[in-house]
Amino acid sequence: MTYHHTQYLEDGSIASTLADLARAHRILELEGHGDMSMGHLSYRDPFGRGLWLKRGNLALSEVVDDDFILIDFDGNVLEGTGLRHIEWPLHAEILRARPDVNFVGHSHSHFATVLASSTEELLPYNNHGIWFAYEGVPRFADTCHIITTVPLGVDAAKTLGNAQALFLANHGIAFVGSTVAEVTLTGIFLEKAARFQVDLKSSGFTPILPDPEEAKEKFDRIYPPKAQHNFWTFFNRRLDRVEALQGIGISQISLPSAV
Numbered sequence: 451m452t453y454h455h456t457q458y459l460e461d462g463s464i465a466s467t468l469a470d471l472a473r474a475h476r477i478l479e480l481e482g483h484g485d486m487s488m489g490h491l492s493y494r495d496p497f498g499r500g501l502w503l504k505r506g507n508l509a510l511s512e513v514v515d516d517d518f519i520l521i522d523f524d525g526n527v528l529e530g531t532g533l534r535h536i537e538w539p540l541h542a543e544i545l546r547a548r549p550d551v552n553f554v555g556h557s558h559s560h561f562a563t564v565l566a567s568s569t570e571e572l573l574p575y576n577n578h579g580i581w582f583a584y585e586g587v588p589r590f591a592d593t594c595h596i597i598t599t600v601p602l603g604v605d606a607a608k609t610l611g612n613a614q615a616l617f618l619a620n621h622g623i624a625f626v627g628s629t630v631a632e633v634t635l636t637g638i639f640l641e642k643a644a645r646f647q648v649d650l651k652s653s654g655f656t657p658i659l660p661d662p663e664e665a666k667e668k669f670d671r672i673y674p675p676k677a678q679h680n681f682w683t684f685f686n687r688r689l690d691r692v693e694a695l696q697g698i699g700i701s702q703i704s705l706p707s708a709v
């Protein structure tokens with residue numbers, strides 16, 4: 451697929467949005483979110499029918515335009531074929547609880563899951579951590595299980611509150627956005643910030659913690675909607691270059707060590 455600047459966020463049709471969301475899956479695979487066929491993103495159906503969820507048994511790197519099923523908020527499949535991921539309640543309950551959210555992501559990205567599996571608080575040590583300066587990243591630690599029941603989905607959504615992302619202890623992360631660009635950047639920045647924090651804490655250096663109010667002001671300055679759109683288009687250009695070389699569906703082979 452050839453990248454066109456105007457392709458993204460310009461056409462509000464479901465097919466166009468799902469094409470962007472498919473690309474978001476493949477971008478996230480390049481950014482360390484791949485874990486075999488696990489991990490998935492969803493999109494709130496604009497007609498109120500429920501949510502479009504990536505279908506099962508596909509790696510993030512393999513998702514293309516029509517690899518989604520429409521389910522209602524109780525998990526009934528309304529449209530599409532293929533397996534329904536068993537963690538659908540995580541998506542449904544977050545979307546139910548957060549009218550401002552149109553997209554939900556869930557993955558087991560390595561460094562974010564390292565933090566999720568500890569009591570370490572994500573802090574705004576670098577620009578990626580600044581993304582979370584307002585609400586932080588709460589942790590849902592009631593269970594190490596995957597989120598396959600409605601009560602667990604309700605509790606996870608409650609812990610998420612107004613935040614952009616959630617640590618799932620000993621499991622992974624959830625992340626949200628009002629646009630496909632925002633949910634993608636939230637997932638990418640969480641993994642990058644977590645990796646930075648693991649490196650910083652492993653270095654033996656004494657970390658400098660930014661002033662919390664200044665960190666929020668910095669968020670406002672470096673991440674206005676125009677910048678978010680620029681970063682989203684950057685990741686799309688990069689995806690096109692990678693896929694021009696190796697095609698769709700190839701996962702990155704290795705992840706460099708943190709230290």
Ligand SMILES: [Zn+2]
Pocket residue numbers: 488489537556557558596597621622
């Ligand atoms: Zn999971």
